[in-house]
Amino acid sequence: MSAAANICPHPVDTRTPRVPETLAYSLTLPAALASPAVARSAARTILEAHGLHDVTAAAIQVIGELAACACLFTPSDSVYLSLRYRDDALRISLYDGHPRHAHRRLAAACDGRRRSVLLLLACVVHACDGDWGFGESPEPGGGTRLWAVLPHAGARAYGRAA
Known part of the structure; x- marks a missing residue:
């Protein structure tokens, strides 16, 4: 066996199920009307892959x-989605480029x-x-x-009721 064969990575064992605790994904999406649908589709695939x-x-x-809110408010051309599973809960974050308003009343109106x-x-x-x-x-x-x-138990109960 050559030395090169020893440094190659081992193939991934596809029989090993992915567990929720390994769920950690980030996506950059265009700030466009289609992006919420793309985010939902990607998330559905990710959640299924992790059981x-x-x-x-x-x-x-x-x-x-x-995603719809982020795309509506951002002045930039993209938004950023992060999905993580930690402490038996799905953690979802969206980042948009809309800065905090310096004027107090304008900030309150925007938040509202x-x-x-x-x-x-x-x-x-x-x-x-x-x-x-x-x-x-x-x-x-x-x-x-x-x-x-979204705590796992609460989201599971919501899914059963839907």
């Missing part, structure tokens, strides 16, 4: 709402508008016993971070 079919109904609804756009999301997350919010992004480019946490 989380029982949380798909809630997650897809939340991801679509967050964003909350009104996210009313359906609030209902779904509440039904899952989860949490959500938005605020200034800590990322280097700034903007706004929108997020939701």
Whole structure:
């Protein structure tokens, strides 16, 4: 056997099921009308690949709402989606380029508008016993971070009721 054969990576064992704890994905999407549908489709595939079919109904609804809001508010040409599974919960984050307004009243009006756009999301997350919010992004480019946490048990129950 040659030395090169010893340094090649081992083939992936496709029989080993992926577990939810390894779910960690990030996508950059154009700030376009089609992006919420693309985000939902990608998330559905990701959740199925990690054995989380029982949380798909809630997650897809939340991801679509967050992506639509991010695309609506961003002044930039793209938004960023992050999906993670930690501590028995799906953690969804969307980042858009909309900066925090310096003027207090303008910031309050903008936040109110964003909350009104996210009313359906609030209902779904509440039904899952989860949490959500938005605020200034800590990322280097700034903007706004929108997020939701869906506990597995709550999202599973939501899916059964749907």
